[in-house]
Amino acid sequence: xxxxxxxxxxxxxxxxxxxxxxxxxxxxxxxxxxxxxxxxxxxxxxxxxxxxxxxxxxxxxxxxxxxxxxxxxxxxxxxxxxxxxxxxxxxxxxxxxxxxxxxxxxxxxxxxxxxxxxxxxxxxxxxxxxxxxxxxxxxxxxxxxxxxxxxxxxxxxxxxxxxxxxxxxxxxxxxxxxxxxxxxxxxxxxxxxxxxxxxxxxxxxxxxxxxxxxxxxxxxxxxxxxxxxxxxxxxxxxxxxxxxxxxxxxxxxxxxxxxxxxxxxxxxxxxxxxxxxxxxxxxxxxxxxxxxxxxxxxxxxxxxxxxxxxxxxxxxxxxxxxxxxxxxxxxxxxxxxxxxxxxxxxxxxxxxxxxxxxxxxxxxxxxxxxxxxxxxxxxxxxxxxxxxxxxxxxxxxxxxxxxxxxxxxxxxxxxxxxxxxxxxxxxxxxxxxxxxxxxxxxxxxxxxxxxxxx
Numbered sequence: 001x002x003x004x005x006x007x008x009x010x011x012x013x014x015x016x017x018x019x020x021x022x023x024x025x026x027x028x029x030x031x032x033x034x035x036x037x038x039x040x041x042x043x044x045x046x047x048x049x050x051x052x053x054x055x056x057x058x059x060x061x062x063x064x065x066x067x068x069x070x071x072x073x074x075x076x077x078x079x080x081x082x083x084x085x086x087x088x089x090x091x092x093x094x095x096x097x098x099x100x101x102x103x104x105x106x107x108x109x110x111x112x113x114x115x116x117x118x119x120x121x122x123x124x125x126x127x128x129x130x131x132x133x134x135x136x137x138x139x140x141x142x143x144x145x146x147x148x149x150x151x152x153x154x155x156x157x158x159x160x161x162x163x164x165x166x167x168x169x170x171x172x173x174x175x176x177x178x179x180x181x182x183x184x185x186x187x188x189x190x191x192x193x194x195x196x197x198x199x200x201x202x203x204x205x206x207x208x209x210x211x212x213x214x215x216x217x218x219x220x221x222x223x224x225x226x227x228x229x230x231x232x233x234x235x236x237x238x239x240x241x242x243x244x245x246x247x248x249x250x251x252x253x254x255x256x257x258x259x260x261x262x263x264x265x266x267x268x269x270x271x272x273x274x275x276x277x278x279x280x281x282x283x284x285x286x287x288x289x290x291x292x293x294x295x296x297x298x299x300x301x302x303x304x305x306x307x308x309x310x311x312x313x314x315x316x317x318x319x320x321x322x323x324x325x326x327x328x329x330x331x332x333x334x335x336x337x338x339x340x341x342x343x344x345x346x347x348x349x350x351x352x353x354x355x356x357x358x359x360x361x362x363x364x365x366x367x368x369x370x371x372x373x374x375x376x377x378x379x380x381x382x383x384x385x386x387x388x389x390x391x392x393x394x395x396x397x398x399x400x401x402x403x404x405x406x407x408x409x410x411x412x413x414x415x416x417x418x419x420x421x422x423x424x425x426x427x428x429x430x431x432x433x434x435x436x437x438x439x440x441x442x443x444x445x446x447x448x449x450x451x452x453x454x
Contacts (some may be wrong), residue, residue, distance in 0.1 A: 057333020146362025157351025390418020
């Protein structure tokens with residue numbers, strides 16, 4: 001019996017290089033939250049390095065849960081997990097409201113543990129929402145995922161520090177453009193293995209090109225220790241404060257919504273559609289990974305949409321490749337020097353590669369929308385309004401400035417607001433009060449309209 005590409009085990013070298021490519025694609029997203037939160041607390045460089053390594057280590061553990069799975073935990077798809085950026089704003093708010101900054105991380109860790117455990121219990125109920133995700137909804141959300149990530153790539157392309165004089169300089173943008181061009185040339189003129197690892201090779205070539213311009217900093221490697229372990233409760237035992245718990249529970253709902261959309265997107269890309277059972281298992285992995293993460297000084301974990309773009313572009317669908325990437329993350333958490341090697345890649349170089357990765361996600365969404373029956377006026381309206389709502393935080397970042405901070409956790413996520421809008425509009429136009437338009441209703445994973453329900 002033939003093995004589905006998702007369950008295929010590739011040769012060791014190919015597994016290692018393509019797994020490392022996944023790490024390179026998501027590294028910046030993993031280390032950004034601990035760097036931001038640690039800076040807000042005022043951690044020493046040593047503690048900041050420790051916190052970053054801990055987040056890499058826990059991201060690897062969470063990725064193992066998703067890709068390999070145990071019992072009813074794990075989507076068993078090529079799904080990368082890591083620290084969710086949605087938690088940055090509420091975590092920095094916790095830091096600001098804590099008088100003794102040494103208590104800030106224990107309070108955050110306590111809130112993440114509770115939110116993770118509650119999310120784990122809610123996962124099977126949350127997964128039932130799959131019937132509200134026909135192609136018109138999933139295609140819209142997948143497109144929004146890609147569009148929402150593109151500004152991240154554009155920011156990387158300008159440089160690591162918005163306050164620096166060279167931010168957005170011709171040198172930085174030139175390095176990003178050169179990396180993008182290298183990736184495109186490799187994809188166009190090479191075949192087989194080289195073509196599949198074009199992003200990784202582009203990152204290496206871009207890093208080498210950046211050396212004469214002084215944009216490549218090898219300091220992280222020389223300063224990093226060879227061995228280090230994220231000692232449990234390094235920053236103190238978790239503390240449980242109601243306000244922080246409520247805030248992080250809201251983040252957990254946002255994270256579960258985005259993960260559901262990501263699983264549906266990835267299922268379409270790898271041609272193994274995510275059903276209700278798969279989504280429940282994936283959400284259990286997300287939430288259990290989040291609950292365990294604080295034990296090793298990590299933050300809330302969630303799916304990384306940028307890696308979906310890498311799967312879409314390379315067409316390497318093996319979950320074992322991503323599990324290998326998870327192993328690299330664990331090793332980086334245990335070996336700060338190894339972790340620092342990825343940090344050597346200049347941000348503009350990451351930005352150039354990110355344009356391809358994130359654009360591929362948006363393109364996958366458009367492909368799904370082609371199957372959504374856009375010849376129906378109702379579906380056109382659903383897509384039009386949902387995309388507009390989802391793009392608000394990108395095009396008008398201050399649009400919701402007058403709303404409470406708790407509300408902005410949800411509203412500032414274009415993926416979440418667009419997803420909610422698409423689901424709600426699909427219910428209104430294609431389900432409620434069905435009559436003459438009943439033929440417009442589509443089953444979650446079908447490309448053609450389903451027959452009316454009598």
